[in-house]
Amino acid sequence: MWKLVKQIVRTGVVTEPAPVPPDDCRQEAERIQREILQTLGKALTIREVDAGSCNGCELEIHAVNNPYYNLEGLGIKFVASPRHADMLLVTGPVSRNMAVALKRTYDATPAPKLVVAVGDCGCDGGIFGESYACVGSVSRVIPVDRVVPGCPPEPIEILRAILATVRAGYRQKDEPAPEVSVSP
Amino acid sequence: MLVSDLNATADRLPGPMPVWRRQVGSGDWLAAARSAADNNGRLVSLWGSERGGRLFVSAAYGLPEGLTWVELPLPEGAATYPDLSEIFPCANRMQRAAADLLGVVPEESTDPRPWLNHGAWPRDFFPLRKRAGGDAEFPGQELADYPFVRVEGDGVHEIPVGPVHAGIIEPGHFRFSVVGEKVLRLEERLGYKHKGIDKRFETLPAGEGYRLAGRVSGDSTVAYAWAYCMAYEGALGLRAPARAAWLRALFLERERVANHLGDLGALGNDAALAIGLAHFMRLKEDWVRLNKKLFGHRFLMDRIVPGGVAADLSAEGAGDILRQCDTVEAEVRALEAIYEDHPGLQDRFLTTGRVTPELATRLGLTGLAGRASGVARDLRTDFPVMPYGELGATMATERGGDVAARVAVRFKEVLESLRLLREIAKGLPAGPLLGTPAADPLSEYGAGWVEGWRGEIFVALELEGRERVRRCHCHDPSWQNWPVLEHAVIGNIVPDFPLINKSFNLSYSGHDR
Numbered sequence: 230m231w232k233l234v235k236q237i238v239r240t241g242v243v244t245e246p247a248p249v250p251p252d253d254c255r256q257e258a259e260r261i262q263r264e265i266l267q268t269l270g271k272a273l274t275i276r277e278v279d280a281g282s283c284n285g286c287e288l289e290i291h292a293v294n295n296p297y298y299n300l301e302g303l304g305i306k307f308v309a310s311p312r313h314a315d316m317l318l319v320t321g322p323v324s325r326n327m328a329v330a331l332k333r334t335y336d337a338t339p340a341p342k343l344v345v346a347v348g349d350c351g352c353d354g355g356i357f358g359e360s361y362a363c364v365g366s367v368s369r370v371i372p373v374d375r376v377v378p379g380c381p382p383e384p385i386e387i388l389r390a391i392l393a394t395v396r397a398g399y400r401q402k403d404e405p406a407p408e409v410s411v412s413p
Numbered sequence: 414m415l416v417s418d419l420n421a422t423a424d425r426l427p428g429p430m431p432v433w434r435r436q437v438g439s440g441d442w443l444a445a446a447r448s449a450a451d452n453n454g455r456l457v458s459l460w461g462s463e464r465g466g467r468l469f470v471s472a473a474y475g476l477p478e479g480l481t482w483v484e485l486p487l488p489e490g491a492a493t494y495p496d497l498s499e500i501f502p503c504a505n506r507m508q509r510a511a512a513d514l515l516g517v518v519p520e521e522s523t524d525p526r527p528w529l530n531h532g533a534w535p536r537d538f539f540p541l542r543k544r545a546g547g548d549a550e551f552p553g554q555e556l557a558d559y560p561f562v563r564v565e566g567d568g569v570h571e572i573p574v575g576p577v578h579a580g581i582i583e584p585g586h587f588r589f590s591v592v593g594e595k596v597l598r599l600e601e602r603l604g605y606k607h608k609g610i611d612k613r614f615e616t617l618p619a620g621e622g623y624r625l626a627g628r629v630s631g632d633s634t635v636a637y638a639w640a641y642c643m644a645y646e647g648a649l650g651l652r653a654p655a656r657a658a659w660l661r662a663l664f665l666e667r668e669r670v671a672n673h674l675g676d677l678g679a680l681g682n683d684a685a686l687a688i689g690l691a692h693f694m695r696l697k698e699d700w701v702r703l704n705k706k707l708f709g710h711r712f713l714m715d716r717i718v719p720g721g722v723a724a725d726l727s728a729e730g731a732g733d734i735l736r737q738c739d740t741v742e743a744e745v746r747a748l749e750a751i752y753e754d755h756p757g758l759q760d761r762f763l764t765t766g767r768v769t770p771e772l773a774t775r776l777g778l779t780g781l782a783g784r785a786s787g788v789a790r791d792l793r794t795d796f797p798v799m800p801y802g803e804l805g806a807t808m809a810t811e812r813g814g815d816v817a818a819r820v821a822v823r824f825k826e827v828l829e830s831l832r833l834l835r836e837i838a839k840g841l842p843a844g845p846l847l848g849t850p851a852a853d854p855l856s857e858y859g860a861g862w863v864e865g866w867r868g869e870i871f872v873a874l875e876l877e878g879r880e881r882v883r884r885c886h887c888h889d890p891s892w893q894n895w896p897v898l899e900h901a902v903i904g905n906i907v908p909d910f911p912l913i914n915k916s917f918n919l920s921y922s923g924h925d926r
Contacts, residue, residue: 236747284583284631290581356611359547361534362609
């Protein structure tokens with residue numbers, strides 16, 4: 230046990246300020262937390278859906294949870310079910326074998342159903358393109374609020390996109406979700 | 414037929430690894446497999462291809478003297494070949510994948526269920542046939558149900574999990590048959606991430622294929638890009654200069670350490686020691702940030718290119734690497750002591766998800782998980798290409814075969830990789846980063862074989878001229894290890910499955926391709 234305590238004391242806190250433009254980052258982070266609480270009445274919850282990625286994007290989404298970026302410190306956390314989620318973070322390209330599962334996950338998500346497509350493949354199919362096996366971009370299967378290009382996008386970019394979507398998402402919160410067409 | 418007979422009439426493929434290639438008749442197809450099995454060999458991969466209107470099935474065997482790529486031409490108009498799954502059980506899913514992609518099926522197959530084709534494209538559309546368009550789409554196709562094997566009996570019930578899982582992980586379906594908490598049977602269904610990569614290779618210039626290979630499984634991008642380049646360079650008679658070879662090994666070891674750090678943290682977390690995850694993820698973040706600073710990409714994607722490497726290491730950068738290796742070594746040793754001293758953690762790790770050395774050998778368990786079950790194979794020590802010969806890598810093995818053993822192998826491999834990285838940073842030879850190709854290609858075939866962090870990555874490449882890929886087959890060691898995971902969980906409790914699964918940490922994308 231003492232080794233563990235020593236490790237904790239020796240390491241200290243490594244968390245870096247959240248990536249928001251104004252000068253006083255901490256105040257900004259607190260403001261985001263307040264906004265999230267006011268709008269959603271709780272912390273922002275995210276469900277990650279890998280719809281066919283090479284798993285590179287997942288490495289960076291994991292990294293968003295590491296102590297440097299400390300997503301949970303901003304009142305944002307990943308949850309195990311779409312039914313508990315305000316936002317879907319989707320990586321692609323959407324494989325045809327995953328298109329139905331992605332659509333069902335979206336349907337199971339309650340409002341505001343924010344969707345962020347992560348990575349070049351989620352944006353436009355990336356190097357895999359569209360084929361007998363790939364539908365391509367996430368937006369061909371479910372409505373997307375924001376895309377984060379990059380192969381894979383770095384954690385700071387993913388974090389920025391999550392924060393920006395939360396803010397923009399409030400305004401549309403009461404609007405009905407767009408009609409979805411699924412391919413295939 | 415003896416292995417030596419097999420190789421006597423085979424062509425040695427140009428390239429740094431000992432790889433032979435030969436055609437056999439249908440009578441010798443099974444004889445070659447039996448001979449490999451009798452000579453301590455293993456099935457590395459099985460795949461199919463079409464050439465000049467004929468269908469071929471290929472098997473790659475890992476043998477004590479190297480790798481033998483055996484190709485069986487199927488008779489005109491025929492699409493069947495002798496089943497290998499009786500000799501090598503891991504052939505089952507590879508044969509089913511070849512059936513889905515090329516329409517070649519084993520004779521008297523005991524398991525004709527589709528594997529990668531979930532119904533999104535018609536059963537009579539074979540994407541790897543030359544006349545099949547790569548951009549074909551089949552709107553209106555419905556995904557099909559899959560006939561899982563049912564376990565019957567008093568109190569037996571099923572738990573279906575996936576394809577969308579609870580964590581930040583890749584999609585796949587697990588069907589557990591359980592009594593109470595105890596797992597009687599696990600059956601996997603994979604293929605959800607099938608992206609048609611094999612067909613996609615054929616539409617890219619051969620010189621660009623390394624980028625696609627580097628995205629077969631993103632966590633192994635270095636190993637895949639190296640294997641692809643090894644195959645391509647071999648066929649072209651292109652040799653990476655010494656400095657590039659050393660830098661490739663540097664990238665590969667940095668990839669190994671990054672993944673092992675992440676896994677060690679996640680394994681602590683899955684056994685309820687969340688602080689282990691926090692610390693290892695902090696170390697991993699430091700690690701990939703230095704990758705970005707020195708080489709321009711956190712996971713070193715596209716840094717290995719045909720002929721050499723696309724990033725250099727300055728003297729200052731070598732100093733950064735040496736300092737980081739010292740820091741990380743001290744931290745990893747401290748965390749290892751914490752893990753070892755933690756009774757709760759050890760209680761979860763020990764005897765959980767055990768694969769005995771006998772079972773591992775019989776089922777063909779490979780790579781890191783294999784070494785944790787006494788399967789002492791590592792391409793870095795078995796067939797050391799430059800610079801591994803000079804550096805003398807040491808293989809890490811355990812015999813326990815449980816989660817604890819797979820954790821222990823990771824700790825040992827991290828420390829050994831840190832040693833190798835220091836040696837590379839200190840001994841990096843001067844010289845150019847890119848080689849020049851020979852005037853004419855040496856061969857229309859090339860093979861790449863690299864020990865990635867998870868296990869052996871194999872690439873079989875067929876070229877038409879210098880720039881056209883006729884067929885590129887990328888093999889992930891997850892093909893061998895996924896079926897063994899089904900055995901590893903038998904008799905364990907359901908809540909231990911995430912821990913056992915993580916201890917293997919297999920690639921869905923690398924498998925589904």
